[in-house]
Amino acid sequence: MLFTSYNFILFLLALFVLYYITPKKYQWLLLLAAGFFFYSFSGWDNVAYITVTIAATYFTAVKIGQLYEKQESYLRENKASLTREEKKAYKEKIKAYQKKYLLLCLFFDLGILAVLKYTNFMISNINSVSRLFNGREISFLDIALPMGISFYTFQAVGYLVDVYRGKYPPEKNIGKFALFVSFFPQLIQGPISRFDDLGKQLYSGHSFDFRNVSFGIERILWGFFKKLVIADRILVGVKTITQDPETYQGIYVLIGMIFYAVQLYADFTGGIDITIGIAEVLGIKLKENFERPFFSKSTAEYWRRWHITMGTWFRDYVFYPVSISNVMMKVSKFSREKFGEKIGKRVPVYLSSIIVWFATGIWHGASWNFVVWGLLNCLVIVVSQEFEPFYAWFHNKFNVRDKFLFRVFQVGRTFLLMSAIRMLDVYRNVRVTFQMYGSLLTKWNIGEVFNGALMKLGLDKSDYIVLVFGIIIMITVSLAQRSGSVREKLYARPDIIRYAAYVGLFVSIIVFGAYGIGYDSNQFIYNQF
Amino acid sequence: MKKAKKPVKLAVTAIITIAILALLQNLLMPKYMTEILEGALITEYYREENRNHDVIFIGDCEVYENFSPVTLWQEYGITSFIRGSAQQLIWHSYYLLEETLKYEKPKVVVFNVLSMKYDKPQKEAYNRMALDGMPLSLTKIKAIQASMMEDEKFITYIFPILRYHSRWSELTSEDFKYLFRKDKITHNGYLMRVDVKPVTTIPQARKLANYEFSDICYEYLDKMTRLCKENGIELVLIKAPTLYPHWYDEWDKQMEDYAEENGLLYINFLKYTDEIGIDYQTDTYDAGLHLNLSGAEKLSRYFGRILKEKFSLPDHRTNEELSRGWAAKGVRYAEEIEKQYAELEEYGYLKAFNSRRDEE
Numbered sequence: 001m002l003f004t005s006y007n008f009i010l011f012l013l014a015l016f017v018l019y020y021i022t023p024k025k026y027q028w029l030l031l032l033a034a035g036f037f038f039y040s041f042s043g044w045d046n047v048a049y050i051t052v053t054i055a056a057t058y059f060t061a062v063k064i065g066q067l068y069e070k071q072e073s074y075l076r077e078n079k080a081s082l083t084r085e086e087k088k089a090y091k092e093k094i095k096a097y098q099k100k101y102l103l104l105c106l107f108f109d110l111g112i113l114a115v116l117k118y119t120n121f122m123i124s125n126i127n128s129v130s131r132l133f134n135g136r137e138i139s140f141l142d143i144a145l146p147m148g149i150s151f152y153t154f155q156a157v158g159y160l161v162d163v164y165r166g167k168y169p170p171e172k173n174i175g176k177f178a179l180f181v182s183f184f185p186q187l188i189q190g191p192i193s194r195f196d197d198l199g200k201q202l203y204s205g206h207s208f209d210f211r212n213v214s215f216g217i218e219r220i221l222w223g224f225f226k227k228l229v230i231a232d233r234i235l236v237g238v239k240t241i242t243q244d245p246e247t248y249q250g251i252y253v254l255i256g257m258i259f260y261a262v263q264l265y266a267d268f269t270g271g272i273d274i275t276i277g278i279a280e281v282l283g284i285k286l287k288e289n290f291e292r293p294f295f296s297k298s299t300a301e302y303w304r305r306w307h308i309t310m311g312t313w314f315r316d317y318v319f320y321p322v323s324i325s326n327v328m329m330k331v332s333k334f335s336r337e338k339f340g341e342k343i344g345k346r347v348p349v350y351l352s353s354i355i356v357w358f359a360t361g362i363w364h365g366a367s368w369n370f371v372v373w374g375l376l377n378c379l380v381i382v383v384s385q386e387f388e389p390f391y392a393w394f395h396n397k398f399n400v401r402d403k404f405l406f407r408v409f410q411v412g413r414t415f416l417l418m419s420a421i422r423m424l425d426v427y428r429n430v431r432v433t434f435q436m437y438g439s440l441l442t443k444w445n446i447g448e449v450f451n452g453a454l455m456k457l458g459l460d461k462s463d464y465i466v467l468v469f470g471i472i473i474m475i476t477v478s479l480a481q482r483s484g485s486v487r488e489k490l491y492a493r494p495d496i497i498r499y500a501a502y503v504g505l506f507v508s509i510i511v512f513g514a515y516g517i518g519y520d521s522n523q524f525i526y527n528q529f
Numbered sequence: 530m531k532k533a534k535k536p537v538k539l540a541v542t543a544i545i546t547i548a549i550l551a552l553l554q555n556l557l558m559p560k561y562m563t564e565i566l567e568g569a570l571i572t573e574y575y576r577e578e579n580r581n582h583d584v585i586f587i588g589d590c591e592v593y594e595n596f597s598p599v600t601l602w603q604e605y606g607i608t609s610f611i612r613g614s615a616q617q618l619i620w621h622s623y624y625l626l627e628e629t630l631k632y633e634k635p636k637v638v639v640f641n642v643l644s645m646k647y648d649k650p651q652k653e654a655y656n657r658m659a660l661d662g663m664p665l666s667l668t669k670i671k672a673i674q675a676s677m678m679e680d681e682k683f684i685t686y687i688f689p690i691l692r693y694h695s696r697w698s699e700l701t702s703e704d705f706k707y708l709f710r711k712d713k714i715t716h717n718g719y720l721m722r723v724d725v726k727p728v729t730t731i732p733q734a735r736k737l738a739n740y741e742f743s744d745i746c747y748e749y750l751d752k753m754t755r756l757c758k759e760n761g762i763e764l765v766l767i768k769a770p771t772l773y774p775h776w777y778d779e780w781d782k783q784m785e786d787y788a789e790e791n792g793l794l795y796i797n798f799l800k801y802t803d804e805i806g807i808d809y810q811t812d813t814y815d816a817g818l819h820l821n822l823s824g825a826e827k828l829s830r831y832f833g834r835i836l837k838e839k840f841s842l843p844d845h846r847t848n849e850e851l852s853r854g855w856a857a858k859g860v861r862y863a864e865e866i867e868k869q870y871a872e873l874e875e876y877g878y879l880k881a882f883n884s885r886r887d888e889e
Binding site (some may be wrong): 006210460461462495499502503506507510511512513514515516517 | 535538542545546549550553557653680681682683684685690691692694695697698
């Protein structure tokens with residue numbers, strides 16, 4: 001059931017009504033049932049996968065929690081008789097048990113993800129190698145990736161690690177835990193929530209609050225506007241250019257790059273707006289996933305503002321553990337001894353970064369495109385860090401840091417850089433993508449743009465008019481957000497203005513949305529990750 | 530006080546939104562006034578002042594292009610209306626009949642059986658032409674469900690703006706001109722054409738792997754027969770005398786058998802072209818697919834006599850009120866004939882029909 005399908009809208013309307021006539025105590029049960037109902041549309045085998053992940057994670061967390069309780073009661077009971085060393089030894093013993101359970105469950109949860117998501121990728125690589133030696137090729141497995149598996153697995157894993165770290169006790173009620181993993185608005189494309197933030201909100205029950213509901217609906221509409229009016233309309237242009245790289249080279253690569261940046265932004269942020277809006281109507285506040293990323297002045301900043309919950313997830317559950325792992329400590333010690341303090345201290349940080357970015361890339365998709373995409377991001381960040389002394393010298397010398405034009409340059413540069421790297425999403429392989437980078441720099445055909453070429457990309461004049469207005473509105477809203485929530489600002493205005501904005505937005509989606517016959521039924525881009 | 534105001538504001542906003550959307554829907558829906566006139570047929574029935582007819586025709590272009598209710602009136606005093614639409618499939622016909630019976634109980638229903646050959650929806654456009662003009666009712670909902678193609682969405686028939694929204698970039702002055710009021714296109718459902726294109730060659734009929742009409746078509750034909758019997762209406766099955774799409778003997782036999790089993794009258798007019806007096810050099814506007822005015826009037830004269838004799842239909846020409854109404858229709862009919870001949874004279878073709886026409 002696509003977010004943009006009529007069935008989903010009907011489902012939402014029914015759920016909203018049911019939710020607020022259900023006693024608060026039972027609202028979580030309704031959400032759980034709704035989640036599984038929603039998910040069942042993607043196939044019952046997918047329901048089985050998520051159920052298995054939920055069950056495995058739940059029981060492991062409970063077991064880890066019981067070990068904490070056991071440790072606590074043992075230490076309490078034997079407080080007087082145990083020495084400090086004995087207490088420490090006992091804690092280590094318990095931790096070792098917990099670690100076994102943790103690793104077993106991580107292996108299981110991530111194993112499902114790995115098998116379903118990466119088996120065919122592995123087979124394709126083995127076959128490539130095999131072909132070099134004229135060896136036999138392995139057949140691909142007929143497996144479909146369950147919807148949102150990357151997101152719900154990460155959410156479950158984050159919860160398990162937090163319980164292991166003693167951040168909070170495990171949830172005792174399996175139904176409630178199942179709701180945390182399967183909360184339907186965020187099931188398919190995030191944001192990736194944390195249990196200590198979302199759990200309580202899901203279970204506490206909510207009364208109807210006009211402001212929450214109207215804010216939520218406003219956000220949903222805004223998401224639909226971005227998705228249907230902008231993303232799905234510009235998509236045709238993106239496809240035309242990127243699916244025929246033999247024809248569309250040079251300036252078209254740049255056009256495709258900008259088009260895809262707009263599409264991805266409108267699609268992904270639109271999807272997240274819908275998700276957050278739905279949760280808001282239900283009285284639940286999800287974490288923001290974006291903070292105007294295209295206004296970032298550097299790649300590092302961009303990644304702090306784009307897909308924030310994924311970034312922080314990788315930071316907390318991959319980067320930190322890897323950075324402070326025993327192996328990395330040894331690497332650090334070794335490299336300091338071998339290469340000296342200056343270079344040696346960088347080695348573990350960069351190594352951890354490479355691991356994180358490799359994981360981020362492969363998480364986005366089982367292909368070399370995404371691996372290279374992740375590593376290119378890493379490269380840009382590392383190079384930027386290495387250039388810090390140069391930047392410092394430059395700013396000392398020229399003092400342009402706060403100049404408006406320089407900031408514009410920084411924003412433009414980051415946008416183009418990130419958009420260029422993102423082209424790995426859409427070209428069919430790494431080689432073609434790099435060929436297109438080459439063509440962009442070497443093929444000078446800008447004149448074609450002024451000879452009506454833009455009208456041959458599958459978009460006509462009316463499409464461009466809608467896109468230009470849509471993008472202007474999107475940028476204006478982003479600019480207005482810098483000084484606070486646009487919805488709050490709108491709320492403070494006279495009702496007539498607010499209601500006119502609602503009606504205008506709704507009517508624009510109905511009339512200018514790229515949906516229905518003649519348009520593909522487009523899944524959100526991040527659903528596939 | 531402030532609290533009390535909120536529901537009012539919301540209600541006003543909702544009403545304004547609905548009004549805007551309704552207006553936009555009217556604007557964005559195709560008007561079918563100057564081209565693809567077939568799209569305007571179904572809705573015209575609901576604008577009729579006197580919905581009380583002796584005969585109702587249902588079916589595809591083989592009814593709305595081949596029979597002239599004005600001729601039936603002028604020759605026999607029979608009142609009739611054609612509820613035809615382009616490539617009207619049998620489920621469209623059935624539900625249109627069910628819908629019509631809510632407004633009137635005709636004495637005779639005439640169904641053209643060519644659509645028995647289609648057991649599934651063919652094209653969204655034909656669904657739209659058959660269904661968009663029907664007012665919302667349970668019958669319409671059933672008709673939509675029976676007709677939808679795989680990629681169609683039910684809700685777009687209830688709120689057509691969801692289907693036609695992207696027409697905003699194709700709006701023409703016609704869309705604004707006919708925003709609130711449309712012209713009458715047909716003459717009691719008859720879509721007139723006076724131009725002539727003689728038959729030169731008739732395409733060879735392809736052999737079929739299976740000549741049996743499908744179960745679903747029989748199912749609807751049964752429903753139609755039952756519905757007519759329940760309402761005391763005589764159902765007449767016809768096959769119009771158009772030369773192609775080819776009407777196979779095997780199909781004809783099935784219809785004959787069906788009519789016999791169910792005590793219905795079945796007339797394959799292809800067998801009586803000489804008696805009717807059809808001359809395929811002068812009586813068709815597209816080389817044998819459809820009859821033109823001359824052919825339609827000949828066929829109506831012939832069929833009117835059968836209707837009158839078989840079903841003892843009264844001659845209403847003595848009814849003053851009816852005569853007044855039909856006289857006005859006759860004037861409009863004559864004016865259009867004149868207009869079309871003048872257009873032919875001036876341009877050599879009929880402007881409204883100059884755009885590419887589908888096969889049926």
